[in-house]
Amino acid sequence: MTLFDPGQPLSSPARVKVLWPIALGLALFLMGLWALHHLLAHIDVRQVIAQIKTTPWPTLATALGATAIGYMALVGYDFWALKYLGKSLPLRTVALGGFLGYAFGNTVGISVISGGAVRYRIYSAAGLNAFDVAALSSYIAVAMGMGLTLVGLMALAVHPAALAGLINAPDIWIRLGAGGAAAVILIGAGWLSFSGRALRIRGYEIAMPAPRILAGQLVVALFDSTMAAIALWVLMPAGTPPFASFLAIYAAATMVGVLSHVPGGVGVFETVVIAALPADVPLGDAAAALLAFRLIYFLLPFAVAFVVVSLNEARLAGGWAARLFGEISEPMRPVIGGIEGVVPRIAGVAVLGLGFWLIIVALMPALSLRSQEPGLVGAILAEGGTLACALAGVLLIVLSNALVRRVRLAHGLAVTALIVGVFAVLADDHDIDSAVVLALAALALLPFRRAFHRKAALTDGGVGPLWIALIAGMLATAAVFFFLAHEATPYTNALWLDFTARSATPRALRAGLLASALLLGIFLWLALRPARRFEISSDPEQDATVAAILAAQDVPQGWFALTGDKQVVFSPERDAFLMYARRHGICAVLGDPVGPPDAARSLVWDFHERARSEGLTPVFYEVSTQNLPLWIEMGYALHKIGEEAVIDLTAFSLGGSKFKTMRAEQNRALREGYTLEIVGPPHAPELLDTLRAISESWLAGQKGREKGFSIGRFEPGYLNQCEIALIRREGEILGFANLLGRPDGLHFGIDLMRYRPDAADGVMQFLFLSLIEALRERSATELSLGLAPLAGLPERASARLTSRLGNMIYRHGGSFYNFEGLRRFKQKFRPDWRPRYVALPPGTSPYLALTEIALLISGGARNLLTKD
Template identity: 55%
Template sequence: MPRLNLQFLRSAAPIILGAGLFALGLYALYHLLKPVNPADVAAQIRATPMGALAAALGATAIGYVALIFYDWFGLRFIGKTLDRGIVALGGFLGYAFGNTIGVSVISGGAVRYRIYSAVGLNVFEVAAVSGYIAAALGTGLTLVGISALAVHPGAVGAWLPYAPSTIQIVAAGITAVSVALIAWMSVSQRSLSIRGHELHLPPPADLAGQLVVTLIDIAAASFALWVLLPAGKPDYATFVAVYAAATMIGVLSHVPGGIGVFETVVIGTLPASVPVGDAAAALLLFRLVYYLVPFALAFLLVALNEIRLASGFGSRLLARAPALQPAFATLHGFSPGLVATVAFGFGAWLLLITMLPSMRAEAMAEGDLVGVLLLEGGTLASAIAGVALIIVSHGLARRVSSAWWFAIGALLAGAVASLLNDFGFENAAFLMAGALLLLPFRKAFDRPGRLTAGVFDARWFATVIGVGVAAAAFFFFVHKAVPYSNDLWSEFSHDSNTPRALRAGLAATALMFFFGIYLLTRPIRRKPPEEARPEVMSLAAVLCDMSEDPQAWLSQTGDKRFLFSETGHAFIMYAVRGGSWIALGDPVGDRAEFEALVWSFADQAVRSNARPVFYEVSARNLGLWVELGLTLHKVGEEAVVRLPEFSLAGGRFKTMRAAMNKRQRDGYEFTMLTSPHTPELTAELRAISDAWLGGKTGREKGFSVGRFDPDYLALFDISVVRKDGRIVAFANILASKSGAHLAVDLMRYLPEEASGLMEYMFLSLIEHYKAKGALEFSLGTAPLSGLSDRSVARSWNRFGRLIYRHGGAFYNFEGLRTFKQKFQPDWRPRYLALPPNVSPMRVMGDVALLIAGSARGLIGK
């Protein structure tokens, strides 16, 4: 099988597995609930004592407080200390959103990144905290569940083909071995290597504290469900084992919130004395209390923050808590994804309520044609509004302004349809409240664009299919007493609840079907991007002149295109090769406009049926690529010399110091030439460049490096090395606005002068700019260096290391790294950011051809 297909299968496997488990969970749940009357479930919910609801809410509050301590211990584990309010905010929002949306380590991790990065943590530190939380939660749930089975083996005995005594012995053995191993690793502070990954545990005091937090978390969450269960339920200690097992299986399924999977395990393991309908009512209430109530509170918190930003009143209140101001400033960034999730949820809700029997029919007179038409129209409108909200949720996630207006309209239409459908004042009020809650988020949707533009990824489609399957299962559950007949499709009367739901389901399915066909068959627009014009390059040069990144000047090589932000205060430089739009480095200009700019670049690339690629991006803006949903692959390291700390004195540079002194004695002289440069100088430098290229493989390179062009070189200072008055080497220098950050670009020398000449020039440049007070001098990037050499590394890492070690026929990668290491630089990673499921080898092929100019340019003239 081709490598690309294998890679696609690996990336799609979790989605396929999750969808399969979700479908199996719904199938099992449907059979468990087959004898249950939906009206009995609703009656049981209404009959739930207020005391039980209050106890469940109290247990939920205790559980979420305990969950916040996972963040606190995770920060301690990586040696970071943050304000308690920041930790509480990041922890609560991370769990409130992550528990409901699903794949908590990713969705909750994205929330934490926004908040914790605002107070100084980088993306790797936040990832470490998220990984610690995922490991602690998973290990805690597993150990508590297994240890509970050791005490109460009958909790899941009916599901396992073993005797209770066997389950008890095995569970006790696993618990004892696991606890002993964890305790030994914690006390000895030794790490455990599993397939190349090093596992390290916190010290005993922190581990004990984490154990207490885990017990409180599981105890509170399981109690919130247990207290809602009807009479006949198992004792609380036994139920903990049931809850832990069900939660763990739900988490492993990757289904959002474990919906369907969690319920199936709980109902299947409850005693026969618990009525299935009553258990279903308790589980539904638990979902509302433990998942949706915290999610609603978190949503309200973000909505209030949007009101604060609009009114300014809350800013005065936050002035009394300065430590929280940076974190609250980041909440605005949650708005698009959060509103998209809420809109998707409302869409699913509208689809489900269209499956319910209409109550208005009982109040309608026989032959009331107007009433029947309104009832039919209301049901169909509810289904269409629900599908519309699901479709438009993708546009909301991309901050499209028209998507926000469309969502408001769909919610209002759904409210009207609910009134027409069954006098459902509660549903109508619920949808109206949703529309009102979206109003404060207007400023978060500031990007023009079509509602359906952009990439609809596999996870989105899987979620939509899941909603469709759930709606179908709900329909069969609610209308299971009605025998199927073809006449159901054409029956119109005041009591035709099942036909009405069938037609609504058909309308919703048809809308989704035709939308899918539209996505698959819409014409490919390959509008070629506009080539860079002199006036456009001049605008970019103005921003380069104000930038602190010297690499921004590579925009002036003449082989790039430009995408500017709406205000013109930032730009991306890129080129097109094959099916890739390849941006070079980080965006240039106003950092506040980077996020909207990279989204716009990605959208335009996708609309042209191309891959958006960012080549050699630094670690300064990793959050941008995470927000965009791109994956990062290391492509090398940049060698940066810290000038204030650099000195030739001492033993480290003894050999280099001697070589430099020898060059000076041999008559070599270093000089800096400022622009403008004379035609005579340019001609002399061209002769050196031609001689240098004559001894190299391939043609003049471009894109990521400068090229010999008089107009380009006229923009920069040029360093030259002379011998006996004749220039033998030169290099142009890229400089930031302040002159504090510099980088060497084009380097050329006469082939007969190669030995030690570049070393002499670099040392001269370093000493020259150190004397002028500069802070950093970049020696350029060492391609493919610093990649992982472990056997479990990604295929790109393995391939890159192979080229790095044995690619001397094409480029002396390892020799270049060794040469630059002589200057003791800081090695700073550079990355390739590209869409998931896109092979980095394929993209790097486009990059290589772009730099070389052609396939012939890679190997010869």
């Protein structure tokens, strides 16, 4: 199994592009840890814990109040972002989406991504589409960065000595620089807002919202930064600078933490704050304040959000939760239900953190201030509890990855491991506080069982550079805390054999060895075990199984699985399938998964992980908007490749002036003896021979051979699965098209459309119009005319480069393919144009992926061109 995410397995620069941010983030995190260890080398960890526990209640209440107001202010970012986008949502929906987005995003880090996924689930259920939510998340990221920068600059202009420990410059220069920068930002933003103009810098366009929205945004930023700084400042020890000066320290530390891309800025934020404090501030008390701030401002909102999601999941399921807390109102039911999509990720993060905490408890049992029970029983309980903590912690860390991947078995094992952890911490040192937290976490995890539907192996897939960097960072953190807690104990070989009840350091050494050995062994096993072969063995019942699934699903595109040029992979229950073809390092899947929603989603995950395990790049071509949440959960990027023309058969009519010409041409064709005949499979050999002659004469007028992959081929085995529409005149066949869809279905598509060279120009138009009428008589509701490639791509300057290049090919690529003419012909029937996308995993070049797919479709580079 490869340990690298194969965003572009054939390109080393592409791998470097994916890996370097992860490596840089890990390096910065380790540097922050080293700096913290250097700064805190002489503090007593027991005193730090004692300092937190003796914090006065009024101080804690002030910090909690500031945190509550700060999170209310954070929701204001969502409120003004929606105003900027011209969208309107109920206030309770905005409050829920904003709070959950920030509670999870602030803890996990990279809030625009993790918080954006939560917002998408909630806001999309309330009516926003994926691109609205992406724009909202980007707006929030820019607004927060701008607000934090302004607050920090203004505070530094008032108190330039705040960062004296970090900036070696005269106060006057710091004051002038900070004040000038703040004035430039404020004046520039105000001018752009009032004038409505945009600033262009190196191809980027910067525009400001309307003055009212800009003012509201700045007020929210002021409250956000101020409340967060207050929550930390009230916890800081005596000697800390006044609040106005401390605000500049907080803003600078937060900005450095965000820029480091370390989750939550852990280690980096603390290092900057401690380095900026005056020398007379006790480091141990400052460390205690920073740890308490992490618990109050980050972990407490995360825990509250986790409980909120858990209770709402239980309320949706009915039963005791619905009776105790009431039923969810109908307007909020789709919004609450939408959260289920992010439950696996939330649960994975929570379980990962709890696993790390159990390892910390195992490594540092001396942190507890309770006296330990002496004697043999006490020694056995302490030793067993410490080792059980380490084992449960490792198990939870491993299971967290499987939870993110929605593996069903991982949910039950995680609950079991948490229960084991409860008994372990009680046996270790009667740690009732930790036992209560673990027990509540197990209870909160129970209602999430419905979200874990995949019957996959716990360890298949998911092990990439980001995961390895995360585990490495956690182990490094545990090691730093271990040395801080036990540096007063001199090391001797005898420590390994000391099993007395009060021997905390030997137990921590043994627990650390066990935990690190287990994690290392698991990763080595995952890295060195033989990879499963990706190729699917021949299945004599493949076509029959595909036909059975299509009979239950009514998905016309799924009939391309019968063309014979693609492999098909089924779900374990054989009720869903994907069709794909391989070329070099690309595994290109055609269309959306076909089958029941849960089975189809699970199959996509399985396919993704199996492709990754062999260093292949899974690409999903011509997908619709049906599974947008799935692609977002998997981290895939969507690039629009064209639009599908779909005719609503229930509303189509040739009446009216816009169809006057087409109506006259259809009547003339009927007078000339044109007729439509739809014949069902299996087809007589004589008919197929006649159609083959028409097909070959049609192909002779084209450049190259038969196409494939996303287009059917003239193969008797394929055509004998489909109905065929024939256009006759006086009994002679002039042209034909095969239909995609079951005879009694509601949705149909057209694949091959071929006609004799000497047939009149309007033969295909007659076929389409006659088919519309015939299918409507069957009570069908939709007819797909197929994809218009590169159609409907955005032309604005800010559009993706792929869209802009696609527009150029669409307008001027006649020598390659008549894209514009194809769309113009289909537009005559006034269809509903539905966007189609290619979904690409992180780091995949859309140009290379689409090139390989084009070669799959054409059958080779020599067949890409068509005649003029």
